[in-house]
Amino acid sequence: MKADYCLKSSAVFTGIEEKTKEACILIKKNRIIDVVPFEMKDKFIDENTIVLDYKNKLIMPGFVDAHTHFFSGALSASEHVCEDIVNSVSEEECVKMLLQYAKAHPKEKRIRGRGWFITNWGDAPLPTKKSLDKAFPDIPVYLQAADCHSYWCNSKALEECRITKDMEVSSGYIGKLENGELSGMLVELEALQPADKMYRSFTKEEQKDIYINFIKKTAANGITSLSEMMPADYNEENYVRYTIIKELEKEKNFNIRLHIFPKLYDCENYDMALKLQKEFDSDYMRISGVKGFIDGVTETYTGLLLEPYTDNPDTRGIGVPVKSQRELNRSVIKANAAGLPVRIHCIADGSVRMALDAFEESAKVNKNNLxxxxxxxxxxxxxxxxxxxxxxxxxSMQPIHLILDAHGKINRIGKKRIQYEWPVKTLLDDCHEMAFGTDYPVVEINPFENIYAAVTRKNKDGSPASYNPWEKVSMAEALKAYTYGAAKAYSRENELGSLEKGKLADVIVIDRNLFEVSEKEILEAKVDMTMLGGKIIYEH
Structure with missing residues (x-):
């Protein structure tokens, strides 16, 4: 069999070995037909084979981001959202940035922003609607926090999504001022859903443009597989989103592999998930399991701890857990029994314990190794x-969040518990499994920043980012977690995540050998070429 492509380099990382090697990756149609030494390539090539010699640049499997929010992330990458506020250092500066955005985008019917983060504002309290009302009295403003667990809204937005001071939620909370009026803060999934729906409200054609634009960004970053990890309901609105992706795939405008995880909770059975799984099941889009939350984030005291917060000893977590242990066990057992893998959001040690207890109960009755x-x-x-x-x-972890947190954990959980913050190396050494992702749009989708955080445990300026630097991993371990390990989290390790004979030809070329560069150069790395299923979708 003759190859369509022969990709050659002295630095090939297959994803199954610890080091790079000299090799040629041989590709026919959408599959890898072999990975061979230089001297063996000739029998696979003829006058029609395209031979690309990348010298000493790193060739490796395409990045598989184990945890992203495709739909909100695509929106965040569009002109419809003010991303500048990620750099704000105060409530006042954030509002000024929004005013500049509004002036430059006069046709927007809502002001949307994403990325403000209370940790970046020093000791400031959570913001309120007052500053937004003063600046924007006549247009709804929806501002998603960097961690995606809160919305900060003005009065017009609260009115539009029908949030009232008398509304009650079973998890998270709707912020109130001292006089009992709404503050504009909506914290955690149940409370923020009405705002999130308006934030993501666009026409079908607008959505198509948003998704196509975002896929160009993922290709430029060498990302060939990602996910939609927001546990979406089984309703018409989300079904339409899926059909739009299917249309883009038919039009050959969907150059990414998307893995969707709708909601875990409140399902009598999982017939709807299984029906969607049957309808949306291609190489480029599929329903890969279900997702649930147990807690929120420690920044707003909604992460569930086993013991009280160090700086707020009256609580182990406000409004959490989202479900009782009994309800969680029931959902996990039923989903696994239906053949659906379960992914659970667990920020803090209390929620991790609950999830492990639920998986233990499921393992007693389900033997399907999901x-x-x-x-x-x-x-x-x-x-x-x-x-x-x-x-x-x-x-499934996101090393870059260590940098995002900016030493915020020490105040929340104290010196003893901080020894096990983001315990990447400890978990990897013990269970020999690890999947890396970004949680985009919580942080940028740039994989090199994530890799840098994993192998250094340092801030971008080189200063320590953690209180446990021994939790850093090797470059090989980081890249495996970002390829094969993440593919396993999507139940696709047999066809993705490594350069092996018979696997899908998702291959990238990086402009330098990451195994031989300084820490600083990791951050400077770029993708030179991205191939998805044997088709080049990006070249620098």
């Missing part, structure tokens, strides 16, 4: 570390 994962794991009780291996649960 790719269940726990997402984030920003701190853990050491007694729970070995349970990942025992229960075959994949830890």
């Amino acid at each position: 790719a269940n994962t726990i997402e984030h794991i920003e701190n853990i009780d050491p007694v729970d570390i070995h349970r990942f291996k025992e229960l075959k649960v994949i830890p």
Whole structure:
């Protein structure tokens, strides 16, 4: 068999070995037909084979981002959202940035922004609608926090999405001022859903343009697989989104592999998930399991701890857990019984414990060896570390969040528990499983920033980013977690995540060999070429 492409380099990382090697990746149609030494390539090539010699640049599997929010992320990358506020250092500066955005985008019917982060505002309290009302009295303003767990809204937005001071939620909270009026803060999924719906309200054609534009960005970053991790309801609105993706795929305008995880909770059965799984099941888009939350984030005291917060000893977590242990167990057992992998958001040690307990109960009755994962794991009780291996649960983590947190954990959980913040190396060494992702749009989708954080545990200026620097990993470990490990979290390790004979030809070329560069140069790395299923979709 003759190859359509022969990709040659002295630095090939297959994703299954610890080092790079001299090799040629041979590709026919959408598959890798072999990976061979230089001297063996000739029998696979003829006058029609395109031979690309990348010298000493790194060739590796396409990045598989294990945790993204495709739909909100695509929107964040569009002109419809003010992303500048990610750099704001105060409420006042954030509002000024929004005024500048509004002036430059007069046709927008709503002002949308994303990325403000209370940790970046020093000791400031949570913002209120007052500053937004003064600046924007006549147009709704929806501002999504960087961690995607809160919305900050003005009065017009609260009115538009029908949030009232008398509304009650079973998890999270709707912020109130001292006089009992709405503050404009909507914290955690149930409370923020009405605002999120308006934030994401666009026509079909607008959505298509948003998604196509975003896919160009993912290709330029070498990302060939990602996910939609917001646990969406089984309703018409979300079904329409899926059909739009299917249309783009038919039009050959969807150059990414998308894995969707609708909601875990409040399902009598999972017939709807299975129906969607049957309808949307291609190489480029599929329903890959279900997703649920147990807690929120420690920044707003909604992360669930085993013991009280160090700086707020009256609580182990406000408005959490989202579900009781009994309800969680029931959902996990039923989903796994239906053949659906379960992924659970767990920020703090209390939620990690609950998720492991639920997976343990499921393992007693379900023997189908599914790719269940726990997402984030920003701190853990050491007694729970070995349970990942025992229960075959994949830890899915985002090293770059360590930098985002900016030493915020020390105040929340104290010196003892901080020893197990983002315990990447400890979990990897114990269970030999790890999936890396960004949680985009919580942080940028740039994989090199994530890799840098994983292998250095440092801020971008080189200063320490953690209180446990021993949790850094090797370059090989980081790249494996970003390829094969993440593919396993999507139940696709047999066709994605490594350069091996018979696998889908998702291949990237990086402009330098990451195994041989300084820490600073990791941050400067760029993607030179991205190939998806044997088709070049990006070249620098």
